[in-house]
Amino acid sequence: MKLDLLSSGPSTLVTDLLVVFAADQNADKEKDAKPKIALLTNDETVRRAADRVVTSGEFKAAPNETSLLHAPQGLKAARLLLVGVGRAAKFSVHDLRKAAGTTVRFAKPRAVRSLAVVAPANFDIASTCRAIAEGAIVGDFESDTYRTDRTDQNIASASIIVPESDRAAAETGLREGIIVAESQNFARTLINEPANRMTPTILAQKAAEMAEEFGLRCDIYGTEKLRELKMGAFLGVAQGSDQPPALIVMTYEPANAPAEPVLGLVGKGITFDSGGLSLKPADSMEKMKYDMAGGAAMIAAMRAIAQLKPKVKIISIICATENMPSGNAQRPGDVQIAMSGKSIEVVNTDAEGRLVLADGLFYARQLGATHLIDAATLTGAVAIALGQVNAGVFSNDEPAYAHFVQALETSGEKFWRLPVEDDYRDQIQSAIADIRNTGLTRYGGATNAAMFLKEFVEDTPWVHLDIAALAWLDADKPWIAKGPSGVAVRSIIEWARSYATPNSHEK
Ligand code: BES
Ligand code: ZN
Ligand code: ZN
Numbered sequence: 001m002k003l004d005l006l007s008s009g010p011s012t013l014v015t016d017l018l019v020v021f022a023a024d025q026n027a028d029k030e031k032d033a034k035p036k037i038a039l040l041t042n043d044e045t046v047r048r049a050a051d052r053v054v055t056s057g058e059f060k061a062a063p064n065e066t067s068l069l070h071a072p073q074g075l076k077a078a079r080l081l082l083v084g085v086g087r088a089a090k091f092s093v094h095d096l097r098k099a100a101g102t103t104v105r106f107a108k109p110r111a112v113r114s115l116a117v118v119a120p121a122n123f124d125i126a127s128t129c130r131a132i133a134e135g136a137i138v139g140d141f142e143s144d145t146y147r148t149d150r151t152d153q154n155i156a157s158a159s160i161i162v163p164e165s166d167r168a169a170a171e172t173g174l175r176e177g178i179i180v181a182e183s184q185n186f187a188r189t190l191i192n193e194p195a196n197r198m199t200p201t202i203l204a205q206k207a208a209e210m211a212e213e214f215g216l217r218c219d220i221y222g223t224e225k226l227r228e229l230k231m232g233a234f235l236g237v238a239q240g241s242d243q244p245p246a247l248i249v250m251t252y253e254p255a256n257a258p259a260e261p262v263l264g265l266v267g268k269g270i271t272f273d274s275g276g277l278s279l280k281p282a283d284s285m286e287k288m289k290y291d292m293a294g295g296a297a298m299i300a301a302m303r304a305i306a307q308l309k310p311k312v313k314i315i316s317i318i319c320a321t322e323n324m325p326s327g328n329a330q331r332p333g334d335v336q337i338a339m340s341g342k343s344i345e346v347v348n349t350d351a352e353g354r355l356v357l358a359d360g361l362f363y364a365r366q367l368g369a370t371h372l373i374d375a376a377t378l379t380g381a382v383a384i385a386l387g388q389v390n391a392g393v394f395s396n397d398e399p400a401y402a403h404f405v406q407a408l409e410t411s412g413e414k415f416w417r418l419p420v421e422d423d424y425r426d427q428i429q430s431a432i433a434d435i436r437n438t439g440l441t442r443y444g445g446a447t448n449a450a451m452f453l454k455e456f457v458e459d460t461p462w463v464h465l466d467i468a469a470l471a472w473l474d475a476d477k478p479w480i481a482k483g484p485s486g487v488a489v490r491s492i493i494e495w496a497r498s499y500a501t502p503n504s505h506e507k
C-alpha cells in the first residue's frame with residue numbers, strides 16, 4: 001500500500017472510495033438521546049451526499065462503526081464510507097488511528113484498490129497524518145502467509161486529503177507514521193513465522209539484514225562467546241536445544257549524540273518455549289513460537305530508530321534461543337551461575353525468559369547502558385492480573401517511568417504499572433543459591449518475575465514490559481488482524497526518542 005497526501009477537494013476526487021470520519025456530538029449526560037452526528041469535513045457536497053444516512057438514525061458514529069454508500073450524489077468517488085470515532089468530546093488521535101485501521105480492513109475485501117481519507121481538523125496535522133498512516137499500515141497486515149488459497153486483496157494506494165497550507169507538517173507526520181508502522185509490521189512478520197522457520201540463527205540473520213539495510217552495527221555471538229562471557233543463565237536455557245543460541249547486539253551511535261545517556265533495549269527471544277523439562281501442556285505450548293515477541297519488538301524499534309535518527313546512543317540486545325527438553329536440558333533443581341556472578345536455583349525450567357534476560361540485562365550494563373528497557377512475553381500471571389487490555393509495566397526509577405508514560409501519550413498503547421518493590425524479595429529467596437527462578441507461591445507471578453530481573457539491573461534506571469497477554473491476538477478486531485500484534489514497538493521507539501537531545505531534560 002502506497003500512502004501519500006492530496007490537497008484536492010474531496011467531492012471532485014476520482015477514487016474507488018472516499019472516507020470521512022464521523023463523531024457523535026451529543027454530550028455525555030445526554031447518553032440516551034439520539035446521536036447528533038458531525039461529519040469531520042467541511043465539504044458541503046460530501047455532507048449533502050451523506051445527509052440521508054446521517055439523519056436516518058441507521059448510523060450512530062460509534063467507534064469503528066461503518067456505513068457505505070454507493071454512487072454518492074454529487075461526488076466523483078465511486079463510494080463514500082463513513083467511519084465512526086465515537087463521542088466528539090472524548091475523540092483522541094488514538095481513536096483516529098483505530099478508525100484508519102478499520103477503514104483499511106473494511107475496504108480490503110470489497111474490491112477497493114484506491115482510497116482517500118479526509119483528514120479531520122481536530123488535532124494538529126502532523127499527529128493526524130501520523131495516526132492515519134499508522135492505523136492504515138497496521139490494519140493492512142495479515143497473518144495468513146502460508147495459505148495457498150490466499151487471495152491477495154491489497155489496496156494499492158491510500159491518500160490523506162489535507163489543506164494545501166498544511167502540507168509540510170503533514171508530510172513530517174506521514175513519514176514518521178510510515179516508519180513506525182512498517183517497523184511494527186516488521187516485528188509482526190518475525191513473530192508470525194513458525195518456530196521451524198524462525199530459529200535463533202534465522203532471527204539473528206533477520207536482525208543482521210535489517211541492520212545492514214538501515215546502517216546499524218550488528219554483532220551476532222554464538223555458544224563460544226556466551227561461554228567466554230560466562231552467561232550461565234542464558235546457556236542453561238540454550239543447552240537443551242539442538243539449535244544454537246544467538247546473542248544479537250545492535251548498536252546505534254549517531255556522531256552528534258552526547259556520551260550519555262546510553263539506552264539499553266533488551267528483548268526476550270525464545271523462538272520456541274516448550275517449557276523445557278518442566279514441559280508445558282499441549283494447549284499452552286501451541287502458540288509458543290511467539291515467545292520471541294519481546295526480542296522482535298526490540299529489533300523493530302531499532303529499525304525505526306535507525307530511520308528517525310534521534311540524537312541518543314542506543315544498544316540493543318536480544319537473547320535468542322529455544323527452550324527444549326532433551327538429554328542435555330537443564331533439570332529442575334539445577335544451579336546456574338549468571339554472568340553477574342549470582343547463583344540461580346532453576347526450580348522450574350519453564351521460567352526461562354527471566355534467565356536469558358538476567359544475562360542480557362547485565363551485559364547491556366557492561367556495554368555501557370545507563371538506562372534500560374526490556375520487553376518480554378514473560379508470565380502467564382500478567383494476563384491473570386490485567387486481562388488482555390493492558391500490558392504490564394514495572395520500573396525501579398520514577399524519571400525512567402515518566403519517560404515511558406510520556407511515550408504512551410504518543411503511541412496510544414495501554415500499559416498498567418505493577419509493583420517491583422523489595423517487600424516481594426523473599427518470594428525469590430533460594431535455600432541453596434542466591435535466588436530461585438520462580439516465586440515461593442503462585443501469587444503475584446508477574447511481580448516475582450520482575451523481582452528476579454531486578455537482581456541483575458540493580459540501581460540502573462529500568463523499565464520492564466511484560467507483554468505476554470497482548471503480543472498475540474486470538475481474534476480479529478475491526479482495526480487489526482488476529483495473530484501477532486506488534487505491541488510495545490511504538491512505545492519503545494517513543495521512549496528512546498524521549499531521551500534524545502535537545503528534548504532531554506534529565507539523565
Ligand atoms: N513464555 C511463558 C509466558 C507466557 C505464557 C507467554 C502465556 C505467553 C502466553 C514463560 O516462559 C513461562 O512459561 N512462564 C511461566 C512461569 C512460571 C513457571 C513461574 C508461567 O507464566 O506459567
Ligand atoms: Zn516458559
Ligand atoms: Zn517463555
